[in-house]
Amino acid sequence: MGVHEKLRVLDHIYRVYDGFIAGRETACRRKCARCCTRNVTLTTLEAYKIAVHLVDSGKSGLFGKLAAAVDVPRFIPRVTTNALADICLRGEEPPEEPNDPDWGGCPLLDDGECPLYAVRPYGCRCMVSARRCDDAGFAEMDPFVVTVNNVILQYIEHIDRDGWTGNLTDLLLFMASEESRRRYRDGAPDHPPGGLIRNHPVRALMVPPRHRQQIAPLIAALENVPPASAPGG
Template identity: 40%
Template sequence: MKETILDHIYLAFSRWSSAANFACRPGCASCCTDNVTLTVLEAGRIASYCHSEKPPDWLIGKISLREPAVRPSQTTNEYVEAILAGEKEPQEPQKVCGSCVFLESGLCSIYPVRPFSCRCFASTTVCRPRGSATVPDTHLYGAMAAMQLIEHLGQFDSWGNMTDVLAVTLGGDRAEALRQHLRLARPLPGFAIPEEHADSVTRLLQMLFTTRVGTKTIEQILNGR
C-alpha cells in the first residue's frame, strides 16, 4: 500500500510540474550532491533495485565511499511544524557538498529508483558547478508538500541523509554508529504554503488526495480512515 501511494506521489508531482520549462537534461548533474534525504521506504526501493540490477556488494561499496558532508538537523515535517508554531528558521551551517556516490559519468546509476528529493530538483536555468539552481517558488512549495506526505507515509521510521539511511537499512559494522545521525520521520503537521502559491499547490494535493487505491482515496488512507 505505501509503495503504491509513493508511486502516486511521484506521478502526481511529475504531472503537476510538467508545465514548467526546466533546463534540466541528461548529463547535467551539478545538482547531484551528497545532500539528499529520504525515508526508509525509498531506501528499501534502492536496496531492492541494486540487489537485482547491480553486482553483489555494489551498493555496500557505494555507500562506504565517503561520509556525507551535510546531515540535516530537522526533517521536513519538523521544519514545517516549527514554521507553523512561529519559530525562526534554523540557520544550518554552510558546508560544501560532495558529489553523490551514485553519480557515474554524469548520470544517475540508480535512476529508476532515485528518491523524491532528486525527482523534484530542477532549475529553469542551467546550473553552474557549485552554483545555485533557479527554482520557481511555487515548484519549491509543491515539492515541500510532497516531501511532507512522503515523510508522513514513513512516520516513526528513520529519515535522514541517503547514504546514512541506506547503511542503517542494510545493517553491517557501521550501522549502529550511523544511526545517531538519523531522525524519526514525523506525521504531517499541516502545510506552510504562502497564499500566493496556495491555489497551485492545492491543485497538486487535490489530484493526489482524490486518487483511489483500492476502495479508499489516498486522503482517507493518509488520515488513517
C-alpha cells in the first residue's frame, strides 16, 4: 500500500472516530489544553501527514518550536500498541515506561490552541474526558471509550506497519526534512532514527469480552473503507 492510499485509509479512520465521539458527551472545549502535553506519540504516517500540511500551508516555522524543545524531558515509548498486545497475549509483563504530565505542555501550543488542530494525530484526538480535566486533575474516560481508543491505535499502527512510532517532537523533526519525507514515500528506511520504535501488524485486538458485541459496529465501519475516487472525481 502506497503512502497516498495509507493516508486515505487514515482519514477514513479519523472520520469513523469523529462520528463515534460526536455521539458521546464530553467536556472538551476550545482552549481546554490540559491534556496537550509533550508526551503525545504518533506513527510515521501521521507525522508525514502533519509535516506535509505544515510545509504546504507555510507553517514550517513550527518545526523550529519543536527543535527548541528537543532537550526537554518527554515520553519516549518503548513498545507500540500492537507490540503491547503481543506481550499480553504471551502473558508477559510489559516494560515500565516513565511518563509524567508535569514535563509540560506541547511545544506547539499557542495561547492554549493547537496550530495543527485539523491534522492532529490520533494520540491527540482520542484524549477526551467526561469532565473538565482542570476540575478532576485527569481525563475521565468511560471504559468502552478506552477500548475503542486502543483498537483504533492498533488499526493505525497496522496501516503503517512498515514504519515507526515515537514522540511527536521526534517524529515531526524527522519528517521536517524533505529527504526524510521522500524516503518515507519510497518505503521506510531499514533503520529508524534514535527514539523511534518499529511498528507491528495487528495480531489480536485488545477488546475485553464485555465490549466485544458493543464494538462490533465500529470495527465494521473501520473495515468499510470507501473506494478511491476516480481521478478528477
